[in-house]
Amino acid sequence: MGGDFGPHCIVPASLDCLAETPSLHLALVGQTSVLEELISRYGRVDSARLKIVDADEVVEMDERPTQALRGKPRSSMRVALELVRDGHAQACVSAGNTGALMALARHVLKTLPGIDRPAMATAMPTRKGSCLLLDLGANVDCTAEQLYQFGVMGSVAAQSLGVAQPRVALLNVGIEAIKGNQQVKAAAVLLQQAVDLDYSGFIEGDGLFRGEADVVVCDGFVGNTLLKSTEGLAQLVSSRVEALCRRSLFSRLMGVLALPLLRQLRADMSPAQYNGASFLGLQGIVVKSHGSAGREDFRAAIRRAAEDVRHNLPEQLHSRLERLLATDQSTDGGIDVTTVDGMPSN
Known part of the structure; x- marks a missing residue:
């Protein structure tokens, strides 16, 4: 029910994904009457793979998290997360607050042992393909230990995407060891000491887009600013190219000849292709879509969640975290890692 366009975008995007992926099953969580009316506009729907779960309360986009947590026990967002917690769904996707x-x-699913705060991560386009950027806004202020944890989680997530030995870097104002604030410098020391982690040092913003790292770590304030700036720049370049192609008869002719390449470039750089940020560090899969996501964008977020399910991302994170964080936690009084019958216990 959340996002700028709510179910008017999410319902058709969900139906598109069902049509393209026969193994997919979806539960739309929200106000039943609204969802049923929207679904009816699209004709016959496979009821065996699409169901509606009623939730009469809605978390508004400008609502404080504490109000959503304490005051709305039947919100669509909370009910969706409870479906994951109780094993009725394998992932939750939301465009809401x-x-x-x-x-x-964090309240419903809990964090994995050894993780203070979950981090939002998404793929960013680079010259060599893509890199994983985290955090994207979930944690505006971060300690060195949390940045270290983000690096560990990002490395595991990148491996699930097919990168055998991910290069992890810290986003900084320079690559020299003397640059940066105290949190970034301290996090660099922790990452350098990590076992079985390929830490490549500091990276600047231009290095990210050159593909000099597979995982780039920063706090949520910096990450969100970088993400939104990148999206704005992509839109600017696209609009400028279109304007140039309309400037004269010759430029229109050249634009027609270059049209296939321009369309491919737009598709490669489209924010819709990279929509869907995974919440890493939870005992369950949660994917956050942009609030302004349209139909195509939200399809990408659903696909991102399906990929996380296929790779069993929380379990992969849990097994790696036990090994990578154990030494650090045993020496600095950090969080104790415990398991019950092989599953994480918080």
Whole structure:
């Protein structure tokens, strides 16, 4: 029910994904009457793979996380997360209030042992393909230990995407060891000491887009600013190219000849292709879509969640975290890692 366009975008995007992926099953959580009316506009729907779960309360986009956590026990966001917690769904996808989704996810699903705070991560386009950027806004202020944890989680997530030995870097104002604030410098020391982690040092913003790392770590304030700036720049370049192609008869002719290449470039750089940020560090899969996501964008978020399910991302994170964080936690009084019958216990 959240996001700028709510179910008017999410319902058709969901039906598109069902049509393209026969193994997919979806539960639309929200106000039943609204969802049923929208679904009816699209004709016959496979009821065996699409169901509606009623939730009469809605978390507004400008609502405080504490209000969503304490005052709306029947919100669509909370009910969706409870479906994951109780094993009735394998992932939750939302375009709603980011702060509320993070607070509810931590409360309902809990974090993995050894993780203070979950981090939002998404793929960013680079010259060599893509890299994983985290955090994207879930944690505006971060300690060195949390940045270290983000690096560990990002490395595991990148491996699930097919990178055998991910290069992890810290986003900084320079690559020299003397540059940066105290949190970034301290996090660099922790990452350098990590076992079985390929830490490549500091990276600047231009290095990210050159593909000099597979995982780039920063706090949520910096990450969100970088993400939104990148999206704005992509839109600017696209609009400028279109304007140039309309400037004269010759430029129109050249634009027609270059049209296939321009369309491919737009598709490669489209924010829709990279929509869907995974919440890493939870005992369950949660994917956050942009609030302004359209139909195509939300399809990408659903696909991102399906990929996380296929790779069993929380279990992969849990097994790696036990090994990578154990030494650090045993020496600095950090969080104790415990398991019950092989499953994480918080």
